[in-house]
Amino acid sequence: MDSATLAVPGAELYYQVHGSGPVLLLISGGNADTGLYTTLAERLAAHHTVVTYDRRGNSHSRLTEPPTEQRIEEHADDAHRLLAALTDEPATVFGNGTGATIGLDLLARHPDQVRLLIAHEPFLPGVLPDAKYWRETFDEIHDLFLRSGREAATEELIRLFDVSVPTVEPGELSDSAREMLDRVFANVDFNLAFEIRSFARYEADLAALRGAPLRLVAGDEGAHTPLYRTAAVLAERLDLPLTEFPADHVGHIMRPDEFADALFEVLDVA
Numbered sequence: 001m002d003s004a005t006l007a008v009p010g011a012e013l014y015y016q017v018h019g020s021g022p023v024l025l026l027i028s029g030g031n032a033d034t035g036l037y038t039t040l041a042e043r044l045a046a047h048h049t050v051v052t053y054d055r056r057g058n059s060h061s062r063l064t065e066p067p068t069e070q071r072i073e074e075h076a077d078d079a080h081r082l083l084a085a086l087t088d089e090p091a092t093v094f095g096n097g098t099g100a101t102i103g104l105d106l107l108a109r110h111p112d113q114v115r116l117l118i119a120h121e122p123f124l125p126g127v128l129p130d131a132k133y134w135r136e137t138f139d140e141i142h143d144l145f146l147r148s149g150r151e152a153a154t155e156e157l158i159r160l161f162d163v164s165v166p167t168v169e170p171g172e173l174s175d176s177a178r179e180m181l182d183r184v185f186a187n188v189d190f191n192l193a194f195e196i197r198s199f200a201r202y203e204a205d206l207a208a209l210r211g212a213p214l215r216l217v218a219g220d221e222g223a224h225t226p227l228y229r230t231a232a233v234l235a236e237r238l239d240l241p242l243t244e245f246p247a248d249h250v251g252h253i254m255r256p257d258e259f260a261d262a263l264f265e266v267l268d269v270a
Contacts, residue, residue, distance in 0.1 A: 001016055001017065004017075006081065006085055007064075008081050008082075010064055010074075011056035011057070011061055011063050011078070012062055012064060013056065013061045013078055013081075014060035014061045015051060016034050016041070016051070017050070018045035018049070018052075019048055019049055020045075020048075021047050022047075022048055022049065022089070022091070022092065023051060023087045023092070024044055024049065024050050024051070024092045024093075024094065025051045025052075025082070025083060025091050025094070026040070026050060026052045026095075026099075027093065027094070027095035027096070027100070028053075028099050029095065029097025029100065029101075030097050030098055030191060031187035031190075032096075032187075032253075033054040033059035033180075033187065034060075035059075035180035035184070036180070036253050037052045040259060044263065044264075047264075047267075048092070049086075049087075051086060051091075053078075055098075055099075055102075056075065057190045058187045058190060059184070059186075060183075067193070067194050068194065069194055071202075072102055073105055073109075075105075076102050076106040076110075079102055079106050080106055080110045090115035091113060091115060092114075092116045092267065093106065093107070093116070093118070094118045094120065095117070095122075096252055097122070097249065098123045098199055100120050100122035101122045101123050101202060104117070104122060104209060104214075105202070107208075107209065107212050107213075107214060108209055108212070109205075111208075111212060115213060116267075117212070117213065117214050118217060118266055119231070120218070120252070121217070121228060121230065121249050122231060122234065123199060123227065123230070124230050125138070125200050125226075126202065127233050127234050128226070129233075134200065134226070138200040141153050141156055141160075142193075142196055150185075150189055150192065153192050154188060160226065161225060161249060162225045163249045206237060210239075214238070214240065215240070216242050217243045217244065217262075217266070218232065218243075218244055219246070219248035219251050220244035221248045222247075222248035225249065243266065245262045245263075246259055246262060
């Protein structure tokens, strides 16, 4: 694994490169970073040059200007610049949650860079029939964070999304794992302060996505969750099938080997 940084407007992106072969870019969602993709990246690296990176303002990707409200388009521009720096060929892109939303914007505005986008449960409340309710809910979570702090807001997000949260005892963690968890927990503050409200208001360009090389996937244990419902509604609106992957929204973290096998099946078909 090699690591480096790329200067982009307003930030320095930290990224890692695993393996060799056609480029496969993994875009993290929420407060995740490269560390949470390590096991999945190592599996995929047998057949691809797997690129992972910390999104601007998260973990090692420091901002070079004062933090402001974040925009999906700006994060997609980061992915565009990173791909342009690494390859002249169209790449396969996988994104989870917010990462999938960033991938959708990348595909809509820079289609020549994307051979295939695999979008796993995008964070895209705007496609839901009750979009207004969800946008107001994320405004309220932002306000809850300001009033009561990270723990109260995070508990509400976990309740809303109904995602798996691993429990580990401090003694079970290696020093590197403890350091990674400290990073991703710190990222929660940036997400709640500067991302969640504006990201919830992003409107995907569905016209640009119709007929584009896109696969929509969702967790096979999460059909009751809003993120699964979002993927299903988006698939219906774009007249695409919805493919189920192992586990729920964080299957790529909780069951990375099975998740990698599911990804390989999609990549073989594509």
